Amino acid sequence: MLNETINCSPAIWQPMLQQQVFRGLLDSFSYPGRITPCADHETSACLAILIALVDGETTLADPQQLLSSALWDRLETRPCVSEKAAFILLDGAQAPDINPCIGTLDAPEKGATLLLRVSSLRSDLTGNHSLHLSGPGIESTTSIRVDGLHPAWITARKEWVSAFPLGVDLLLCDQHHFVAIPRTTQITMGGAA
Amino acid sequence: MNENYELPLEDAGYSFGFLDEYAKKEVRRCILKAIAIPGYQTPYASREMPMGRGFGTGGLQITLSLIGFQDTLKVIDQGSDDSVNAVNLRQFVQLTCPGVDVTEKTEEASLLQSRHRIPEKPLTQAQILILQVPYPDALVVVEASEARRKIMHAEADYSRLLVKLYEDIVHFDEITISHRYPTRINGHYVIDPSPIPRWDVPKLHQSKALVLLGAGREKKIYAVPPYTLAEPLVFDDIAFRVEDFRDATGVRHACRCCGSTVSFLDEFSNDQGMVAYQCSDSAYCEEQQQTGSAA
Numbered sequence: 328m329l330n331e332t333i334n335c336s337p338a339i340w341q342p343m344l345q346q347q348v349f350r351g352l353l354d355s356f357s358y359p360g361r362i363t364p365c366a367d368h369e370t371s372a373c374l375a376i377l378i379a380l381v382d383g384e385t386t387l388a389d390p391q392q393l394l395s396s397a398l399w400d401r402l403e404t405r406p407c408v409s410e411k412a413a414f415i416l417l418d419g420a421q422a423p424d425i426n427p428c429i430g431t432l433d434a435p436e437k438g439a440t441l442l443l444r445v446s447s448l449r450s451d452l453t454g455n456h457s458l459h460l461s462g463p464g465i466e467s468t469t470s471i472r473v474d475g476l477h478p479a480w481i482t483a484r485k486e487w488v489s490a491f492p493l494g495v496d497l498l499l500c501d502q503h504h505f506v507a508i509p510r511t512t513q514i515t516m517g518g519a520a
Numbered sequence: 521m522n523e524n525y526e527l528p529l530e531d532a533g534y535s536f537g538f539l540d541e542y543a544k545k546e547v548r549r550c551i552l553k554a555i556a557i558p559g560y561q562t563p564y565a566s567r568e569m570p571m572g573r574g575f576g577t578g579g580l581q582i583t584l585s586l587i588g589f590q591d592t593l594k595v596i597d598q599g600s601d602d603s604v605n606a607v608n609l610r611q612f613v614q615l616t617c618p619g620v621d622v623t624e625k626t627e628e629a630s631l632l633q634s635r636h637r638i639p640e641k642p643l644t645q646a647q648i649l650i651l652q653v654p655y656p657d658a659l660v661v662v663e664a665s666e667a668r669r670k671i672m673h674a675e676a677d678y679s680r681l682l683v684k685l686y687e688d689i690v691h692f693d694e695i696t697i698s699h700r701y702p703t704r705i706n707g708h709y710v711i712d713p714s715p716i717p718r719w720d721v722p723k724l725h726q727s728k729a730l731v732l733l734g735a736g737r738e739k740k741i742y743a744v745p746p747y748t749l750a751e752p753l754v755f756d757d758i759a760f761r762v763e764d765f766r767d768a769t770g771v772r773h774a775c776r777c778c779g780s781t782v783s784f785l786d787e788f789s790n791d792q793g794m795v796a797y798q799c800s801d802s803a804y805c806e807e808q809q810q811t812g813s814a815a
Contacts, residue, residue, distance in 0.1 A: 342541050346588040349548050353586070356555040357730040357746055358645070380552075382545050413549075432674035433667075436553040436562045463558050463706050463748040491708060492674065496556045509556035511706060511745075 333393055336369035339378050340401070348379040355498075355507035360460040360469035362448050362504050373416060373442045373500040377402060381414055388412035390425065393444070412439060419443035419499065422479040427487065427495050435492035438510065446475030448501045462512040470517075471506060473499060481514055525615075537584040538616040543567050547585040547741070551732060554743040559709030560673070561656050561740040569736070576609055576635055577736030579652035583613065583633045586648065592621040594629035599637040599784070599800035609633060624803050636699070638720040640783050640804040643729035645746065651714040653735040656742065658702040658712040676708050681753065689758060701760075702753045705744055710753060713744075718762045719784040724750035765797070773797040778808035 338344050347366035355363040365372040374394075381387055386407035389399075393416055399406070409415050409425040417425070430438035449472040456476065461468045476499065487510075488494035494510030508514065535541065543565075550564040569577040587593065593613055597606035601624040610622055623629050626641040633650045643649060659669045662680040672678070681702055688695045699715040703724060713721060714733055724731060724744050731744040744750055752760040765773045765785050774781045776796050783799045790796040799805035 342535065342544075343588060345541075346544075346586075347590075350586065350588065352548075352552060353555075353648070353730070356552050380545060380549055382542055384542070384546060385549065433670040435557050435560060435674070436550070438553075438556075440552070463745045464555075466747045492557050492560060496552075511556065511558060 333371045333374050333395075333398070335371065335374050335378070335398070336367055339367045339370040339375055345379040348375045351505070352376060352379065352498075352507070355505055356496075356509055357464050359462065359464045359508055359512045360458075360471050360506060362450055362471060362506055365503050365505060368503055371500075372503055372505045373444055373498075374398065376442060376498060376500065376505065377404075377414065377416070385414065386412045388415045388425075390415070391418055391421070393418065409439075413437075414440050414442065416442045417444070419445040419473075419476040419480060422477045423483045429487050429493045429495055432493070435494070438493060439495050440498060441495050442498045442500055443476065443480065445473050445499050445501055448473055448499060448504050448506050457517055459515045459517055460508070460512050462509075464509075465512070473506075475501075478516065481516055484508075485514070534616060536617055537587060538569075538612075539567060539581065539584050543581075544585040547581055550741050551582065551585070551743065554732070554741045555730070555745050557709075558745050558748050559705030559711045559742060561711075561735075561742045563739055564741055566736045566739040571608070571612070573737035574654060576605060576633070576652040578734030578738075578741070579633050579635070579650045579736075580609055580612070580734075581736060582650045582732050582734040582741065583609075583631060584616070586631060586650075587613065587617055587620055589619050591630045592623050592628055594623050594626060594632045594803075595634070596632070596637060596639070596801075596803075597635040599639075599786075600802040602802065605635055625807075626803055636715045636717075637784070637800060638716055638723045640799075640801045642723075643727065645728050647729045649727075649729055649731045651716070651731065651733045653712065653714040653733045653740070654737070655700065656712055656733070656735040656738050656740040658700075658710045673709055676710075678702075678704075678710050678753065681710065682755075685753060685755070689755075695754070695758070704749075704751045704753055706748050707751075709742075711742060711744070713750075717784060718752075718760075721750070721752050721760075722762070726750075775799040775805060775808075778805045780805070780808050783808075 351363045365375050381404040387404045388407050388409040390409050427439040457472045459470045497508040499506045550562045554562040595606045595610040597603040626639040635652045663669045685695050700712050702710050703713045704710045733742050754760045772781045785797040786800045
């Protein structure tokens with residue numbers, strides 16, 4: 328897990344900065360595996376995403392209590408158990424022990440968005456934690472190196488997304504970047520390519 | 521739009537982009553899910569806009585939820601930057617998003633909102649195409665109940681749509697759909713790609729740019745992500761074909777303005793009552809006229 332605490336700058340509460348964070352998100356969902364810088368460098372990427380996306384109309388689960396109560400107050404969102412939440416914030420270094428909503432056949436958009444905090448996201452493939460990705464949004468294949476992600480997440484996710492259109496969408500976040508892995512992306516784990 | 525129209529300011533000023541931030545957040549959440557489930561019609565709470573539903577409010581709400589100071593917007597209606605719908609929507613965005621640049625050149629735009637056409641010039645990864653959609657569901661011609669259509673979509677059951685295409689072949693020896701051609705995205709959902717001509721359907725396939733489709737009246741948003749399969753619905757032995765602009769002798773018509781023989785042409789009668797052909801994409805036509813490089 329990241330040693331840094333989740334914190335934010337005052338500027339991130341301004342709509343124009345949230346718009347830029349969202350455009351980064353749009354880019355990362357369009358091109359899975361693209362390591363996207365968070366528009367605000369003084370805010371933890373996972374928190375900037377939450378600030379840009381959640382409000383009282385949606386639900387957030389924080390089973391590991393990563394957010395301070397002051398942040399909960401400002402997010403103005405509804406706390407929820409992880410089985411039902413639209414957004415779930417988790418530490419990627421710990422093995423998954425949740426059972427997220429994967430949507431229903433007539434409402435697959437109800438499948439949760441999982442924000443996993445990891446220690447670093449890199450495009451250089453040294454070390455043995457690389458993910459090879461293919462699927463919509465990826466021209467052929469792309470590879471990223473993720474440090475601080477428990478390998479059991481990849482296995483659990485494979486199960487959750489096994490029956491398209493059902494599934495969950497992942498956002499891997501280090502301190503200043505994020506990578507989206509929507510349910511359509513195929514992942515193979517491997518060593519250095 | 522009335523030139524003297526001003527946004528009412530009695531209670532509080534409107535925020536950048538007209539929509540309030542909660543509305544934008546909802547549209548944004550919906551767009552991300554639409555990309556994650558390619559071709560799925562994601563429901564959203566379409567807002568009242570100061571223009572009638574059916575005038576591009578779905579596309580407009582997407583544009584307003586995306587746009588920021590760094591953007592350059594192009595708005596087109598049937599290929600033209602100067603027709604009524606395009607001018608209205610562009611003026612509305614300029615009114616509500618001060619500081620945003622607009623352009624008529626396809627390559628300069630970061631956001632392109634379009635009604636019924638995809639530009640001739642290939643789009644890039646730095647661009648997003650937003651299409652206005654009147655009827656989002658390709659299955660509506662064979663099934664009236666939305667609840668049942670949702671089940672058919674979920675199961676990727678398009679047999680009745682294929683029967684409809686088959687009946688066309690039996691009656692006319694050809695699939696007679698001229699626009700809104702049902703297109704299968706990533707091997708699962710079949711979408712109505714909005715009333716783009718057949719000519720534009722292949723541009724959705726493995727597109728470099730993200731394509732977002734918004735239906736304001738029907739309250740749906742769906743997406744064709746970049747580098748994604750987009751296959752028009754056909755049979756193994758009847759290939760999909762686009763519009764054919766050749767005359768009886770087999771010679772392809774050329775645009776009367778720029779002379780292009782590779783663009784999508786509009787057919788109309790000129791002042792002498794003769795049939796004339798002209799590029800539908802006005803920005804492309806103008807560029808061809810200036811560079812004189814039309815093939």
